[in-house]
Amino acid sequence: xxxxxxxxxxxxNGFARSSQRWRLLFLSAGETSLSAIMAQAxxxxxxxxxxxxxxxxxxxxxxxxxxETLNGYPNAxxxxxxxxxxxxxxxxxxxxxxxxxxxxNRISLKDFVPEQxxxxxxxxxxxxxxxxxxxxxxxxxxxxxxxxxxxxxxxTGWSQGEAIHAAHTCFAVxxxxxxxxGNREERAILAQVRAxxxxxxxxxxxxxxxxxxxxxxxxxxxxxxxxxxxREFLVLPQVFRKEVCEGFDEKTVKKVLLNAGLLLPGNDGKxxxxxxxxxxxxxxxxxxxxxxxxE
DNA sequence: GTTGTATCTTGTTCCTATCT
DNA sequence: AGATAGGAACAAGATACAAC
Numbered sequence: 001x002x003x004x005x006x007x008x009x010x011x012x013n014g015f016a017r018s019s020q021r022w023r024l025l026f027l028s029a030g031e032t033s034l035s036a037i038m039a040q041a042x043x044x045x046x047x048x049x050x051x052x053x054x055x056x057x058x059x060x061x062x063x064x065x066x067x068e069t070l071n072g073y074p075n076a077x078x079x080x081x082x083x084x085x086x087x088x089x090x091x092x093x094x095x096x097x098x099x100x101x102x103x104x105n106r107i108s109l110k111d112f113v114p115e116q117x118x119x120x121x122x123x124x125x126x127x128x129x130x131x132x133x134x135x136x137x138x139x140x141x142x143x144x145x146x147x148x149x150x151x152x153x154x155x156t157g158w159s160q161g162e163a164i165h166a167a168h169t170c171f172a173v174x175x176x177x178x179x180x181x182g183n184r185e186e187r188a189i190l191a192q193v194r195a196x197x198x199x200x201x202x203x204x205x206x207x208x209x210x211x212x213x214x215x216x217x218x219x220x221x222x223x224x225x226x227x228x229x230x231r232e233f234l235v236l237p238q239v240f241r242k243e244v245c246e247g248f249d250e251k252t253v254k255k256v257l258l259n260a261g262l263l264l265p266g267n268d269g270k271x272x273x274x275x276x277x278x279x280x281x282x283x284x285x286x287x288x289x290x291x292x293x294x295e
Numbered sequence: 296g297t298t299g300t301a302t303c304t305t306g307t308t309c310c311t312a313t314c315t
Numbered sequence: 316a317g318a319t320a321g322g323a324a325c326a327a328g329a330t331a332c333a334a335c
Binding site: 237270271272274283284 | 325326327328
């Protein structure tokens with residue numbers, strides 16, 4: 001549905017039948033964002049998918065959930081109930097009037113609407129923005145212009161410019177989250193690495209100085225009490241790739257861990273260090289300094 | 296004799312250029 | 316414009332050499 005195109009099929013006599021096309025603007029009150037769902041499945045979202053489903057934070061930041069102002073109601077819940085009652089009583093009335101207005105003014109709107117959309121878009125997108133950002137901005141612009149037109153034709157009762165202001169605010173929130181998606185990924189990686197050591201740190205790592213044989217089922221690596229301070233985990237390359245980096249790009253994980261100071265690089269600048277291990281000879285391992293929260 | 300470091304080799308991945 | 320091949324870059328294992 002979000003692609004705006006139906007399946008292309010052949011007609012009965014073998015010719016290409018014209019496929020169905022539509023423009024769809026839908027709003028979903030999903031509790032979890034698309035990227036969160038994909039992350040649960042251990043997959044990445046491509047930029048194109050995030051463009052089709054633009055995430056807007058539902059918390060307006062005023063301490064009242066989705067609302068910014070209460071419009072005279074004592075609290076957010078009573079406003080929500082009032083909106084629900086009014087909409088179940090009057091729903092559809094404005095929509096019909098709106099369509100009537102569009103049809104009556106379609107000649108003049110044909111030039112006016114694209115012009116207004118262009119104006120909105122150039123006003124909100126930052127310089128040197130990616131084309132994807134502009135595409136999302138155009139969708140917000142359509143909503144903004146439609147809202148202003150509805151206000152102009154006395155269908156909403158809003159003050160002039162309110163729809164544009166609202167779309168502006170929502171777009172700014174979206175843009176910040178989209179631009180900060182790298183930060184979101186970074187946090188997810190650090191959380192995963194932390195969880196790995198919290199789960200396996202005491203059970204799957206062997207003491208590097210151990211003289212007696214220890215039985216470590218599904219050994220993930222070794223630990224040593226750090227040269228400077230704290231405990232250092234020496235993770236074997238296969239485990240690092242398969243378990244620590246699971247669901248993420250290995251290079252990205254290494255970069256994030258290096259930047260966070262958790263992964264100690266070797267003297268030769270490589271992310272892994274060569275360490276002599278009991279029974280394994282010298283091997284490359286990823287040295288990760290695990291710090292407790294209070295340090 | 297052991298340990299640490301440096302260099303070489305091999306394998307893999309990604310990017311670019313060329314051809315169809 | 317897309318696909319394929321080749322080259323470059325990087326990582327990891329191996330080996331050699333030096334120092335303690």
